[in-house]
Amino acid sequence: MIAMQPQASNFAVPIDHMFDAMLALCGTVSLGVFVVMFWFCVKYRRGSHADREGRATQKLGLEIAWTLIPFLLFVGIFAWSIDLWTMLRTPPADAMPIYVVAKQWMWKVQHTNGRREIDALHVPLGVPVRLIMTSEDVIHSFYVPDFRVKQDVVPGRYTALWFTATKLGDYPLLCSEYCGTDHAAMLGTVTVMPAKDYQQWLKASASLAPAQAGRRLFVQFGCSGCHDPGSGIRAPDLRGVYGTQVQLADGRRASVDDRYLHDAIMLPAGRRVAGYAPIMPAYQSRIDEEDVLALMAYIKSLKAAPSEAEAGHAH
C-alpha cells in the first residue's frame, strides 16, 4: 500500500521511511497488546484451571517501566520528526519563488516571469521551488499527496511551502482545508517537466514581467500620484524600502517584508509609518491579491535612491 503511492518529491522518501518505521513500531506494540489480551482472556477464562495464586494489584516497577519506556520511545520519534520538520520548513536560499493565490474554488499561479496559469502548476525537475501563497477569501490548503507536502493558504498573510520535484509526470493538487460548496472540486494538476522544457514553457508566454505589470497597476490605481519621486504629495518614498526597517507612528518598528507591504496596501491605517499623515485610502476591496503581488514585485524592483536624505528614516 505504501510503496504504491508515487514518491515524486525530495520529501516523499524520508517521510515514507519514517512512516514505515512508525508503522512497524506501533504495529508491533498494538499486536503485542492484542496478543497479551487474547492470551490472558483464554488462559484466565472462568472455569479454566490456570494458577491464580498471588494475583498482584500493584507493582511499582512495572508502572515505572511502562511509563518510562513509552516516554523514551516518544522522545526518539519526536526527534526524528523534528529533524524532518525543520527540513520541510527551511527552503534553500536559491529556491525559485512561485506565487499562488487561492480563491473559491480555484488555484491561480504566477511564475517569476509573469506567466500565469489556473488550476495547474508547472515546475522544473530537480530544482527547489518555493511557493508563496495567499488567499483571496477563506482558508484553503495546498496539498500534493504524491509530494507529501501540505500548507494552509490563509487570507491576509503569506504562507510558504517548498519542495524539489524528483519525478516527471502529472500529480493531483487538492484543496485539503474545507472552503465551502465546491471544496472537493478545487483540484489542479502539478506537472513536473525537465528543467529545460520548463524554461521554454515559461518563455512561451506573452505576459508582462511582474515588475512591469506592477508598474502599470501602480499608475492605474493612482499610487504613483503620491509615491513616485518628485510627486507633490508627502508620502513615503518606496525606492529600496523592501527589506529595511521602518519606524511606525505608534512607536513600534516593523520590517518591510511581504506581509507588511501587503497590509500597507490593503489596510494602511494599521501600521502607518511615523511622520506621514494617514491619508492613504485602504485598497482592501478594490484590488485583488494577484494585483497586490504584482505591485509588490514592482516595489521590490525599485533600487534605493542615491540621495543623502535616506539616512534616518527608510521610508
Added chain:
Amino acid sequence: MNATTFPGNVETTDAGYLVEGGRTLWSWLTTHDHKRIAVLYTIAITLFFFLGGAAATLMRLTLVHPDGRLMSAENYNKTFTFHGVVMVWFFLIPSIPSTMGNFLVPLMIGARDVAFPRLNLFSWYLYMIGGLFTVAALLLGGVDTGWTFYTPFSTMFSNSNVILVVVGVFVTGFSTILTGMNLIVTTHMMRAPGMHWYRLPLFVWAMYATSVVMMLATPVLAMTLSLIGLERLAGVGIFDPALGGDPILFQHFFWFYSHPAVYIMILPAMGVVSELICNGVRGKIFGYKFMAWSLFAIAFIGFLVWGHHMFVAGQSMYASIVFSILSFAVAVPSAIKVFNWLATLHKGTIVFHAPMIYTLGFIGLFTLGGMTGLFLAAVALDVNLTDTYFVVAHFHYIMVGGSVMAYLGGIHYWWPKATGRLYPEGVAKIAAWLMFVGFNLTFFPQYVLGYEGMPRRYHQYLPRYQDLNILSSVGAAILAVSYLMPLCYLGYSLFRGKSAPANPWRATGLEWTTASPPPEHNFPATPVVTCGPYEYRD
C-alpha cells in the same frame, strides 16, 4: 463494597424511583431526582445519536460513488456539518457524564442525590433547548461550515444559518458547565462516611477529572462562539483579515476548547471501562492510584496540546515543535491506562458478558486510535496526514471505537440497575461483536485512504479512492445494524424483560447494594464504607 451497615431489604421492588416520584409525564419533567434526570438525558441523547447516525448513513451512501451523484455538494456539506455538530455537542459530550455520571455518581458515593438537584434539572432544559433549537436550524436550512466553524468562512462567506446553530451550541455549553460543577461539588461534599478519595470507584475519579475540564474549557467555547456572532452580525473585525482580524486566532480559541473536549469524551469512557473490567475479571483493578492520577494527567496535559491541530495552519515552526512534544507527553498516561487494564486481566477469573466484550473492544480500538495519534503528533508525518481521512479514522477510533463502545458497555452493565429489568444476554453479545467488526470495516480503510491522500470533507473524490470507500460504506451498514439492535432488544427488555435482582452481576460498589431500580432517595439508610471499591471475593 461488601461492608455496608444497613441490613435493609434489597429485594427487587417493582417500583423504585421509576414510580415513587409519580407516574405522570409532568412528574418526570419537573423531577429533581438525579436518576430520573439521567433517564431524561438518555432518551434525548439516544434521539440525537440516531439523528447524527442518519446523517452519517447518508454520507457513506454518497461516498460509494466518486462523483457524489447522490447528493449535491451543498447538501453533502450540510450533512457532515449536521453529523459533526449533533454527535459532538448533543451526543458525545453529554453522553456518559449526563447519563451515567448523573445516575451513578451519587449512588457510588452513597449520597441521596447530587449537590444541586434543581440546577441539574435546569441543565437538562438548557441542553434540550439548545439541542432542539440547533437541530431545527440544521434541518430547516442547514449550516455548511463543518462543526469547526473555521473563520473567515463561517463569519463572512457562508450563506447558511451559522448564527442560529452557534446560539444553540452556546446555550448547550452552559448545560455542560453546570453539570460539571454539580458533579464536582457532589463528589466533594456528599460522600458517605468512610468513602475516602482512594475508596472512590475509578468512574467517580473519571467524572471528577472530566468535570474539571468541562468547567475550564467550555467557557472558552462560549467566548469564541460569541465572537463569531459579533463578527458576523456586527462586522467587528476579530477573525476576518479584511476587517483587520486574524483567522488563525480563531483556530487557537477553538482548539483551546475543542482539544480538551476530546478528553471530555474519552475520560468518562475510561472510567466506565475500569468499572466493567473489574467485574469482568472479578478482581481489583491493577494500579488503582496510577489509574486515578493518570486521568488527571491526561486532563491537565490535554489543555496544552491544542496547537497540534494547526501544524500546517500557518503557526510558527517552533510553536509546532512545542505542541508536538506535548502531544507525545499526553500519550504517556494513556499508555499507562492501557497497560494497567491488560495487567488487570492477569490471573483474573474472566467472564465474557456483553459489557466485558464492549470493554475488551474498547481497549483494542482505543489502542489503535491512540497509536495512530502518535503519527499525527509527529509533525513531519502530520503534514501529509492532517485534514485527510487518516485523521477522520483516528478520531473515530477514539470517539466511536472508544467512547461509544464504553457508553454502550456501561448502558448494558447498569441497565438492570436503572430499569429493574434484565436484557437478553445472547443477542447483546452478538451486537457487541458485530459492532467491533462493523466498526473496523468502516474506519480501518479510512486510515489507508488518508495515507493515500484523500482529504476529508470531500463530496466527490478521485476514482483511485473508490474501492476503499465502498468497503467503508459496507462496514457502515453493519455498524448501523449493530446500533439498531440494542435499541430493539433494550426497548423490548424495558417492557418484557425479566425483573432484575439488586445485584445481577454480583458486583461490588455501593450502587449494587440498593434495590434495582433504586428507591427515590437511593439508600434506606446512609451506607458506611469500610473498604476500597473492588473487593471481589470469588
